Amino acid sequence: MSQDAPIVIIGTGLSGYSLAREIRKQDKEAPVLMITADDGHSYSKPMLSTGFTKGKNADELAQADAAGMVEQLNIEVRTHTTITGLDPAGHCVMIGDERLAYSKLVLAWGADVIRIPLEGEGQEHVYSINDLMDYRAFRQALDGQSRVAIMGAGLIGCEFANDLRNGGYEVDVIAPSDTAMPGLVPPAAGDAVVEALTEEGVAFHLETVVDRIDRQDKGVRLTLANGETVDADRVISAVGLRPRVDLAQAAGLQVNRGIVVDRALQTSAEDIYALGDCAEVDGHVLLYVLPLMASSRALAKTLLGTPTEVAYGVMPVMVKTPCCPTAVCPPPAGAEGKWHIERDGRNVRALFKDAAGTLLGFAVTGDYAMEKQGLSKEVPPIH
Ligand SMILES: Cc1cc2nc3c(=O)[nH]c(=O)nc-3n(C[C@H](O)[C@H](O)[C@H](O)COP(=O)(O)OP(=O)(O)OC[C@H]3O[C@@H](n4cnc5c(N)ncnc54)[C@H](O)[C@@H]3O)c2cc1C
Incomplete structure (x- = not known):
């Protein structure tokens, strides 16, 4: 392994670019190489389902192209480049016949559509x-x-x-x-x-x-x-997504529903980390933006020498159906309790409480969607 090799991040989605941004907040110079199968545009994926409502086409939804991100973040980006294999023992990734060394490797390569x-x-x-x-x-x-x-x-x-x-x-x-x-x-x-x-x-x-x-x-x-x-x-x-695990699995990394990582976002292989849609963080597969933002803040610190575990707060999801605004904070998987539901037409207040009456999750629609913030303060953070 070469300690002179860059931090290599695979993927330029929200996870990859958020991580690069967090790294740059703390270290202006550490070499960072990003590799992506796509064109490297920076964009907010949740906006893809708002294009007609907001009157924006694909170009207008893009925030910057790869060259813009290179300049903004002082990083290197290789676009239209697909990683074909990992060699954890050799500290290399494979791009066809090419072997490319990393000091630390971050898998931020997302999920496949089913x-x-x-x-x-x-x-x-x-x-x-x-x-x-x-x-x-x-x-x-x-x-x-x-x-x-x-x-x-x-x-x-x-x-x-x-x-x-x-x-x-x-x-x-x-x-x-x-x-x-x-x-x-x-x-x-x-x-x-x-x-x-x-x-x-x-x-x-x-x-x-x-x-x-x-x-x-x-x-x-x-x-x-x-x-x-x-x-x-x-x-x-739109029948679902599945975290991309195949290359990680082929390289001997532990995978389950996603690439298995601990709270420090570390995979089962030394110097390899994962975050975002491809990762299963301490048992959680959360294909949303807030978890990946929290993960990128923690991982940047770890990569720069201060081991840091991700702490998730309460992470409500807004469903972008303007005809019936909806906010949801699902109860933890396997939580004991039941839904208490009030409904007035399209205004629904559904509160998931345990036997002691503690709020563990909620879903609110229509006029009640405004209660999201107050309810989020009552729900315990994800463990
Ligand atoms: C329409 C839509 C609406 C959404 N709305 C919301 C919302 O309102 N709120 C919310 O929280 N979440 C929402 N989400 C989910 C959220 O957008 C995703 O969780 C998030 O964007 C995932 O980012 P990522 O960087 O992990 O993955 P991705 O954005 O999928 O990025 C993966 C990157 O890896 C690259 N890559 C993949 N394989 C390889 C390879 N072998 N070699 C090199 N590069 C590779 C890809 O080219 C890409 O650059 C929505 C998702 C969709 C599709």
Whole structure:
């Protein structure tokens, strides 16, 4: 290993660039090399599901290109460069035949979209949107079109449904659940979002799945398991994400749902760390921005010589469905307790409490979404 080698960060998403920023706050000179498979634009991924509402296309959502980030942060960035392997014993990463040495390595390479195998020849019109380049391609494909079908009624499916309606598109949502965001919010809150989106003109097809996608005129025809058909010009697949673990696993690092790291973001291999969507931090897989920001602050200190564990605060998630604003702070996995629900139309206050009445999580929609801040002060931080 060469101690002269740079800190190498794989990935220029929010995790990679947040970490580089945190490093620079403390050390203006430490050599940092960032490597990314994409074009290295800096952008806020949550904004991808607000493009039509805010009237911004992919270029307008980008905050800086790779050259801008090089200048801003005094770092090196290699774009359109895919890491193909890790050699923890040799302190190298592989880019095809090239071996590149690191002093410390940070995996910030995100999560893959889950693709469900489907019958039919209409697959070319199916888009997954998990980065700015995906978004650019989708917006181009949407040019001159008017109907979008969305597979999935999770947070991302609902946000795109609202945003595309705001952009004037006809929107159908197809999902196996009986309500929206079933893994994230209790049914009353999901129902409020479904009702509000339905009033906005979104057509929901719940408790069914897409069986096949066939070409039809300039678009596609989706055949659902319940026998219905839905015609659309373009399709968004928003059925979930899976942390990228394959290269880490192949290199012998411990992986589970994500790349396993401790509270110091250290993997099972010396000098290799992980954060963001690819990481499983002390058992938590949290595919959100606040956890990665907290992680990058702690990891920068560790990399610069002061070992620091990440401390998560309370991290509520805002669902960007302006027709029914929603804030959620899920109770910890396996928490004992039950939901207490008050509902007045699309205003839902769902509080998850234990037997002693302690608030452990909440979901609030509509007018009650404003209570997010007050409720967040009552909920204990994630352990
Ligand atoms: C539409 C949408 C809306 C969202 N809204 C919210 C929200 O409102 N609030 C919230 O908290 N979270 C939200 N999220 C989640 C949040 O945006 C993500 O958790 C976060 O952006 C993940 O950042 P990351 O840097 O870990 O991963 P990514 O942004 O996926 O970055 C991964 C990077 O690694 C690179 N890479 C991957 N593999 C390789 C390789 N082999 N070699 C080299 N480079 C590689 C990629 O090119 C990329 O640069 C949303 C997500 C989406 C998709």
